[in-house]
Amino acid sequence: MRTKPGLLARPLASLRHAWIAAALLLPALPAAAQTSIPSLGLTLTATPVIASDYLFRGISQTRNNWAYQGTVDVQHESGVYVGAFLSNAKFLASPWNDTRQELDLLAGYRFELAGVALDLGYIAYLYPGQDKAPGGQLNEYQEVAIKAAYTIDIVKLLGSFNYSPNFFGRSGDGFYVEGGADVTLPYGFTASGRLGHQWIERNPLFGTPDYLWYSIGVSREIFAGVTASVAWYGTNIDKRECVPVADRATGGQRICDGRVFFSLSRVF
Secondary structure (H helix, E strand, O other), X not given: OOOOOOOOOOOOOOXXXXXXXXXXXXXXOOHHHOEEEOOOOEEEEXXXXXXXXXXXXXXXXXXXXXXXXXXXXXXXXXXXXXXEEEEEOOOOOOOOOOOOEEXXXXXXXXXXXXXXXXXXXXXXXXXXXXXOOOOOOOOOEEEEEEEEEEEEOOEEEEEEEEEEOOOOOOOOOEEXXXXXXXXXXXXXXXXXXXXXEXXXXXXXXXXXXXXXXXXXXXXEEEEOOEEEEEXXXXXXXXXXXXXXXXXXXXXXXXXXXXXXXXXEEEOO
């Protein structure tokens, strides 16, 4: 998923998840996969992705459809960075929701302390062109995050904490924690596992109860720098509690269901 230079190995997820994970957690990419501007002390990384879905914390952001995404990350040699992520997006709402794309802006500081790679970051989740439905709310929100990664031989451990003062859809305080590991396997494979929990102050406005999500998968470079990832994603949200929409999906939606996720990405 989120795949930019950072402090962790690329996790298996939707690119948005990849973007935040990579921009905040991934290790520096090989020089061959980056563009350096030595005179300015900058490193530029771009990552296009095609994925079978856009999964963010286990929930589809494209109503179970394909996602076409891209990220750009610029990091200064001091550890300060900025970046952007763009994806198609689609939500169901009553009377309507005209969201068609998502733009995330990210900035922060990456550094290492006692062998632990740390990232202090800020993320703005924007939905350009969205109009507010009568009686509805805009989707956009902001988060601050702290993420950490520590490598022990072939295992990379990671953890993160995110906080939003007014989460998606103006649903109040949002607290999120995630932990996981990436394991280097023979023949160029990497196995990954993630477990996260999202707390939301005003659950009816968000559309789900507080919930757990998880993923387990494997990735490998297959040709000319293109990496293929396949994983299983799931949540503990029952369908009837998954973003029910009056007059349109009163029994909930299938965007919280477990599913196989597949992606192809290339770092430049």
